[in-house]
Amino acid sequence: MEMLKVKLKKINHMNKFLILLFILLIPFLKVSKASEILIESEELIITNDPLTTTFIDNVYASDEEIKLWSDKILIIYTEKGSQIDTIKSFGSTKLIRENQEILSENMIYFVIDKKIYAKGNITLIQDGNVMNGNELTVDLVKSTSIMKSDNINKVSVKISNNE
Amino acid sequence: MFTVDAELVVISNNKKILIHLFILFLFFFGLKSNAEENQNTIEIKNPIFTTKSIDGSPYEIKANKGYQREGYLDLFVIEAKLKSNDDIWIYLNADKGTFNQLSNEILLESNIEIYTEAGEKIFAELAYVNTNDKIITLKKNVKYQDTNIFISADESIINNEFSNIKYYGNVKSKIKKNKSYE
Numbered sequence: 387m388e389m390l391k392v393k394l395k396k397i398n399h400m401n402k403f404l405i406l407l408f409i410l411l412i413p414f415l416k417v418s419k420a421s422e423i424l425i426e427s428e429e430l431i432i433t434n435d436p437l438t439t440t441f442i443d444n445v446y447a448s449d450e451e452i453k454l455w456s457d458k459i460l461i462i463y464t465e466k467g468s469q470i471d472t473i474k475s476f477g478s479t480k481l482i483r484e485n486q487e488i489l490s491e492n493m494i495y496f497v498i499d500k501k502i503y504a505k506g507n508i509t510l511i512q513d514g515n516v517m518n519g520n521e522l523t524v525d526l527v528k529s530t531s532i533m534k535s536d537n538i539n540k541v542s543v544k545i546s547n548n549e
Numbered sequence: 550m551f552t553v554d555a556e557l558v559v560i561s562n563n564k565k566i567l568i569h570l571f572i573l574f575l576f577f578f579g580l581k582s583n584a585e586e587n588q589n590t591i592e593i594k595n596p597i598f599t600t601k602s603i604d605g606s607p608y609e610i611k612a613n614k615g616y617q618r619e620g621y622l623d624l625f626v627i628e629a630k631l632k633s634n635d636d637i638w639i640y641l642n643a644d645k646g647t648f649n650q651l652s653n654e655i656l657l658e659s660n661i662e663i664y665t666e667a668g669e670k671i672f673a674e675l676a677y678v679n680t681n682d683k684i685i686t687l688k689k690n691v692k693y694q695d696t697n698i699f700i701s702a703d704e705s706i707i708n709n710e711f712s713n714i715k716y717y718g719n720v721k722s723k724i725k726k727n728k729s730y731e
Contacts, residue, residue, distance in 0.1 A: 469727040
């Protein structure tokens with residue numbers, strides 16, 4: 387009887403250990419799922435030399451960080467071709483992330499560096515506030531956004547008062 | 550009155566004879582056509598064609614069964630392969646297809662699988678292969694898979710032996726950002 391009790395205790399400990407191990411592995415499972423990017427379009431052209439992937443017409447791309455709509459996007463890989471380096475969008479582009487919505491004509495998403503850079507007529511909508519400028523840099527890791535403008539036009543901000 | 554009745558009976562009989570003759574004519578004409586068709590179709594078991602395209606690169610077509618008719622060959626359970634200019638074999642499998650021996654073109658149908666030694670795989674329901682310029686046009690339920698990317702589309706055109714692939718209509722893709730989770 388005593389032996390059986392000891393055995394049951396051991397099994398119980400083992401189960402607890404397995405549950406703990408599974409909980410510890412969950413974040414890694416999440417990372418694995420998040421390492422993909424989904425892209426839909428009307429047309430896609432892939433060339434091997436050099437390796438380019440171009441999505442054309444009604445393009446929609448999404449990953450764990452962003453949702454992006456554009457006329458055309460080009461995927462650029464690292465030199466070895468093993469990793470997506472940047473995603474360039476051309477034409478009317480809209481990007482949504484967390485509480486931000488960015489409208490621009492051209493945008494670059496640095497996938498490895500986790501940064502977004504936009505140039506041209508930019509509109510940034512954040513928490514109901516609207517900012518207009520010519521250059522925008524968003525750091526997805528630090529969660530910072532820097533809007534710049536050229537010498538002629540200044541950055542304009544329209545703050546909504548929701549209180 | 551009697552004469553008129555007799556004439557009507559004769560006309561009716563003539564009509565019947567004509568109808569019978571017409572039916573007999575149709576029957577024999579149909580038989581002759583079938584016989585001609587059967588004479589022109591030759592069944593071949595396990596046909597293998599090893600030949601070269603215009604640029605001299607070899608290709609091979611194997612099947613479980615084939616029917617030869619004039620310049621065409623209807624094939625069933627096909628295994629074909631083309632050699633690219635980079636000396637890489639491109640393999641093509643399908644349930645059935647037609648090989649045009651004059652133009653070196655192959656039409657593949659049903660459960661088409663095209664793959665390379667480099668690990669690229671494309672699936673479709675209809676494919677048109679031009680062995681001379683090595684252009685493969687895929688239609689219906691096109692799916693592409695390699696270690697990094699999955700693509701589905703309505704249509705695809707493979708040019709220059711997989712160095713340029715275009716997809717059209719309802720393109721959906723899933724791309725791995727890096728290979729660390731293979």
